[in-house]
Amino acid sequence: MPRILVLHGPNLNLLGTREPEIYGSTTLDDINEMIAERAAEAGIETAFYQSNHEGDLVDxxxxxxxxxxxxxxxxxxxxxxxxxxxxxxxxxxxxxxEVHISNIHQREEFRHTSVLAPVAMGQICGLGVESYLAALEAIIYKLNRAE
Structure with a gap:
């Protein structure tokens, strides 16, 4: 069974209450539940991890x-x-x-650059929490093509 790790960085534990005009009212638990449900339908195992600490995410x-x-x-x-x-x-x-809830290219100038994009397979941003689901659908498509 294919396995996907979903990593969430700093302050995403505050989703649902943090700047709802930018990030909406969906919580991190809601996002994880949506991903797990769709992944299970596709026969994919999921694991989730959130940290506010850079070294923990590196690990x-x-x-x-x-x-x-x-x-x-x-x-x-x-x-x-x-x-x-x-x-x-x-x-x-x-x-x-790489995913982002907001469109990082429409926000403050310092957010326009991703140092991760050059080493990521792709980047999805600006679709709200659906950015995560779009990434999952891309993975499902790639897994199905590999069979």
Whole structure:
């Protein structure tokens, strides 16, 4: 059974209450539940992890190598400056899809650059919480094509 790790970066534990005009009212638990439900329908096992700490996310990425088939990752603010996370992604054989709830290219200038995008398989942003589901659908499509 294919396995997907969904990683959530800093402050995403506050979804549902944090800046709802930008991020909406959906909680992190709601997002994880939506992903798990759709993944189960497709015969995919999921695991979820959220951390506000850069090193913990680096450890999770490294530990995912050879244990997961894909990673869906919203690195949040770390997207824009974490060379450590970028290097961890580059060091593993697991494809990573970078996701963002908001459209980072329509926000403050400092959010326009992702240091992760060059080592990620792709980037999905601006679709709200559906950004996660779009990443999952891309993975389902890729898994089905590989059969």
């Amino acid at each position: 999770a990425i490294q530990q995912a190598n050879h244990k997961f088939d894909f990673i869906i990752f919203n690195a949040a603010a770390f997207t824009h400056y974490s060379i450590a996370i970028r290097d961890a992604i580059a060091a593993i054989d697991v494809p990573v899809i």
